[in-house]
Amino acid sequence: MEDIIRLENAVKEYNDGYKNTIRALDIEDLRIKNGEFLVVLGRSGSGKSTLLNVIGAQCDLTSGDTYYKEQSYKKMKDKEKATLRAEKFGYVFQSYCLVPHYTVYQNIELAMIVAGNRLSGRNKKERIKTCARQAGIENLLNKKAERLSGGEKQRCAIARAMVNDPEVILADEPTGALDLKTGDAVLELFKELNNQGKTVVIVTHNVTFTQYADRTIELSDGRIKM
DSSP states (O other): OOEEEEEEEEEEEEEOSSSOEEEEEEEEEEEEETTOEEEEEOOTTSSHHHHHHHHTTSSOOSEEEEEETTEESTTSOHHHHHHHHHHHEEEEETTOOOOTTSBHHHHHHHHHHHHTOOOOHHHHHHHHHHHHHHTTOGGGTTSBGGGSOHHHHHHHHHHHHHTTOOSEEEEESTTTTSOHHHHHHHHHHHHHHHHTTOEEEEEESOGGGGGGOSEEEEEETTEEOO
């Protein structure tokens, strides 16, 4: 199976504001296979979110490079990276990042608008309904996000991540704000997406995620623990 994501000598450094350099990420080699379910474990501050942002072309490396199907991020222009983010990646966040006064339908549709998705009219509506149905919230399409439960908000966020038919789903602590039962249901949804061929990368501190993974790696101080 071919690599869909590859990191080579990937270093990400920040200045802490006191003339100190913090190395948030230092990965010599990481390869993620197409269709893989990868769980990245690590405590707070281990570099998990930085890794996710690097994979999703949300931030540039200090040195080294990231590749999407052999396309170098370093060689991409900003517009090309924006297109990559919009078309190839779906993002799911612990805090949901929904627009509170928008309906479920509008929140899902927003991802299509941002990506410049050309579906319109009936085709767009059917795509949104299909994703909502798969996420188990088809009956909530007209409900405002601010009135949803935590589990419903996360399902809406997952439907939004799916709507542009991305190849990779990136999730940052996707069940951190949910109770155990609801969290398990959300994880089953991620596994279902993976079974449909999506590459899934979840970063978390929760070791129970590993039962869903094809592979698990652990980060500590920005490095993969061996």
